[in-house]
Amino acid sequence: PNDLFFVRNHMPVPNLDERKHFLEVNGLGIKRGINLSVNDLKNKFEPVKITSTIQCAGNRRNDMNKFKKVQGLMWTGTAISNAEWTGCRLRDVLISAGINPNDKEIKHVQFEGADMDMTANKYGASIPFDKAMSPEVLIAYEMNGEPLPRDHGYPLRIIAPGIVGARQVKWLTCIKTSEEESTSHWQRKDYKAMPSNINIGDPLPFDSVPSIQEYPVQSAICVPTPNTKISRDTENIVVEGYAWSGGGRGIIRVEVSADGGENWKCAELEQAKGQDSEHMWAWTLWRLEIEIPEKAKENGHFELICKATDRGYNTQPEDACGIWNVRGLLHNAWHRVDVTIF
Amino acid sequence: PNDLFFVRNHMPVPNLDERKHFLEVNGLGIKRGINLSVNDLKNKFEPVKITSTIQCAGNRRNDMNKFKKVQGLMWTGTAISNAEWTGCRLRDVLISAGINPNDKEIKHVQFEGADMDMTANKYGASIPFDKAMSPEVLIAYEMNGEPLPRDHGYPLRIIAPGIVGARQVKWLTCIKTSEEESTSHWQRKDYKAMPSNINIGDPLPFDSVPSIQEYPVQSAICVPTPNTKISRDTENIVVEGYAWSGGGRGIIRVEVSADGGENWKCAELEQAKGQDSEHMWAWTLWRLEIEIPEKAKENGHFELICKATDRGYNTQPEDACGIWNVRGLLHNAWHRVDVTIF
Numbered sequence: 001p002n003d004l005f006f007v008r009n010h011m012p013v014p015n016l017d018e019r020k021h022f023l024e025v026n027g028l029g030i031k032r033g034i035n036l037s038v039n040d041l042k043n044k045f046e047p048v049k050i051t052s053t054i055q056c057a058g059n060r061r062n063d064m065n066k067f068k069k070v071q072g073l074m075w076t077g078t079a080i081s082n083a084e085w086t087g088c089r090l091r092d093v094l095i096s097a098g099i100n101p102n103d104k105e106i107k108h109v110q111f112e113g114a115d116m117d118m119t120a121n122k123y124g125a126s127i128p129f130d131k132a133m134s135p136e137v138l139i140a141y142e143m144n145g146e147p148l149p150r151d152h153g154y155p156l157r158i159i160a161p162g163i164v165g166a167r168q169v170k171w172l173t174c175i176k177t178s179e180e181e182s183t184s185h186w187q188r189k190d191y192k193a194m195p196s197n198i199n200i201g202d203p204l205p206f207d208s209v210p211s212i213q214e215y216p217v218q219s220a221i222c223v224p225t226p227n228t229k230i231s232r233d234t235e236n237i238v239v240e241g242y243a244w245s246g247g248g249r250g251i252i253r254v255e256v257s258a259d260g261g262e263n264w265k266c267a268e269l270e271q272a273k274g275q276d277s278e279h280m281w282a283w284t285l286w287r288l289e290i291e292i293p294e295k296a297k298e299n300g301h302f303e304l305i306c307k308a309t310d311r312g313y314n315t316q317p318e319d320a321c322g323i324w325n326v327r328g329l330l331h332n333a334w335h336r337v338d339v340t341i342f
Numbered sequence: 343p344n345d346l347f348f349v350r351n352h353m354p355v356p357n358l359d360e361r362k363h364f365l366e367v368n369g370l371g372i373k374r375g376i377n378l379s380v381n382d383l384k385n386k387f388e389p390v391k392i393t394s395t396i397q398c399a400g401n402r403r404n405d406m407n408k409f410k411k412v413q414g415l416m417w418t419g420t421a422i423s424n425a426e427w428t429g430c431r432l433r434d435v436l437i438s439a440g441i442n443p444n445d446k447e448i449k450h451v452q453f454e455g456a457d458m459d460m461t462a463n464k465y466g467a468s469i470p471f472d473k474a475m476s477p478e479v480l481i482a483y484e485m486n487g488e489p490l491p492r493d494h495g496y497p498l499r500i501i502a503p504g505i506v507g508a509r510q511v512k513w514l515t516c517i518k519t520s521e522e523e524s525t526s527h528w529q530r531k532d533y534k535a536m537p538s539n540i541n542i543g544d545p546l547p548f549d550s551v552p553s554i555q556e557y558p559v560q561s562a563i564c565v566p567t568p569n570t571k572i573s574r575d576t577e578n579i580v581v582e583g584y585a586w587s588g589g590g591r592g593i594i595r596v597e598v599s600a601d602g603g604e605n606w607k608c609a610e611l612e613q614a615k616g617q618d619s620e621h622m623w624a625w626t627l628w629r630l631e632i633e634i635p636e637k638a639k640e641n642g643h644f645e646l647i648c649k650a651t652d653r654g655y656n657t658q659p660e661d662a663c664g665i666w667n668v669r670g671l672l673h674n675a676w677h678r679v680d681v682t683i684f
Contacts, residue, residue, distance in 0.1 A: 128620055197606050210594050214654035246654050252552050264539050278470055312556035312588050313535055313672050314656045315664050322657050330655050
């Protein structure tokens with residue numbers, strides 16, 4: 001349901017009318033820019049449906065903050081959602097505007113939204129040209145079969161599957177091909193995971209750190225929730241959660257431990273139909289019923305841990321010590337939930 | 343130099359003559375198979391040069407074995423090399439054989455080599471069709487500007503940048519488009535990283551584990567070598583090594599610690615020209631001069647550690663506890679070298 005999809009805005013939500021909304025397409029390799037109405041996008045281009053997960057770069061930041069203090073909104077593991085999107089392919093629109101798919105000068109495709117701050121500075125981001133020309137990238141006008149909700153970018157947004165949420169610009173007004181990335185604050189001065197030797201208060205070396213595009217492999221336990229208490233005579237517990245990775249790398253395995261990582265069991269995976277393991281844009285939901293270890297009853301509690309492996313055999317790190325960064329981005333260490341026994 | 347490139351064969355090295363060697367191309371979507379001589383490949387198709395790293399799935403297996411016993415050849419960190427390859431694009435050859443680049447039935451492209459075991463069972467492997475149609479995948483006939491050396495596949499081999507070495511079939515005799523993976527032992531019954539709950543002696547659940555294709559992010563220290571001894575009055579030490587990741591994900595950062603991972607410094611990166619960070623097929627060489635910590639002199643030794651981050655912000659795990667697998671494949675934990683102070 002659309003109202004359960006997580007919301008992450010950077011500025012006030014614009015109030016737009018699709019009948020009066022136009023999308024401008026221009027830039028490098030385009031002789032004459034074009035303006036498209038929402039109806040043009042719906043009627044002049046093949047409609048495509050794709051199920052794709054969007055994750056905020058700050059998902060699970062609170063966990064990284066527990067390891068060592070970071071700066072940002074303290075998201076738990078809920079800054080991620082999955083939906084079916086309908087729209088036209090960005091590549092079809094770019095080609096109709098006159099770009100050559102093999103243009104070697106175009107390196108990035110920039111997006112601008114209608115949302116702006118008090119100085120009229122608009123939200124912007126970009127993705128690499130190769131990705132923009134991939135068939136899964138959409139200019140979306142529907143979410144789960146209905147017009148995009150206002151919070152999720154009505155009337156138009158970018159859906160760039162496998163890429164971090166910050167590049168999937170909402171309330172889309174302008175697309176520009178370019179030799180360079182978007183010059184927006186969010187592309188150039190934020191959403192970059194700094195090296196671990198950069199601490200709070202240090203100058204941030206933005207120019208030497210690439211913008212986040214693809215996301216590393218992630219998973220989290222949703223059931224049981226933190227602070228769950230179970231009775232001493234319970235033998236098994238059902239553990240459920242999500243897993244997802246960037247770049248379309250499908251989840252090939254989710255493992256769960258109930259004894260602090262000594263023993264692991266593979267969970268059952270539930271994946272959207274019609275995807276293959278190299279183009280898996282939707283999250284994997286997983287489930288496992290696991291035995292509660294004897295020791296847990298003595299200790300009065302136990303810790304559940306999950307970790308996922310993606311198609312590139314990337315795995316999640318055990319803790320934040322190798323990935324800590326001052327803005328708390330891309331936290332994907334093993335997820336842990338402590339359960340109390342009474 | 344070609345004789346420094348690491349060698350990994352599965353069976354005796356064939357002795358072939360390029361004047362008598364033919365490559366057969368057939369399979370799904372090809373009406374009439376074709377046979378190409380080495381001269382056909384050199385003269386009828388555009389020659390392409392690409393610098394690409396090949397890494398054995400067992401590289402650094404000895405390190406994983408130290409964590410917990412595994413099975414296989416005990417490679418140190420040397421089962422990886424880098425070279426410039428010349429050949430024609432696999433996609434050009436497939437298209438000339440009549441396949442439709444958008445064929446939805448073809449899922450894999452299978453390769454067969456001339457090397458065989460005593461029962462005439464030939465070496466074989468496959469890669470996904472999408473990858474096979476990517477412009478970087480070559481049927482190579484030259485290495486560093488000279489004909490392929492016999493050990494490296496003379497007269498023809500597959501170069502599939504970003505993919506594990508085992509799929510880059512040498513002494514290539516046959517290419518076959520198919521709806522399924524190669525049925526060879528090495529595709530179906532080996533080169534799969536098992537879940538960590540599978541131990542030595544357990545039955546191996548080959549069917550539920552995908553074949554390794556892309557490699558996770560890797561790095562290792564080459565200088566100083568293990569067992570290096572330095573004198574007590576040395577203040578700094580130069581650390582050098584390699585880093586590489588699968589899928590063309592460029593190395594964006596290599597960090598080095600001389601105090602067991604408490605403090606890290608970023609190394610200088612040296613990368614082949616003409617690559618971008620989403621299509622980086624060659625390894626990154628790196629170098630850092632780092633101060634020897636005071637404590638090291640008290641202890642009589644210290645440990646250097648390196649770890650790399652790739653363009654998808656994947657990082658190496660701290661140790662093998664989350665990636666251990668019974669065959670010791672894809673070991674990419676932080677690499678450590680102990681240095682003695684006298």
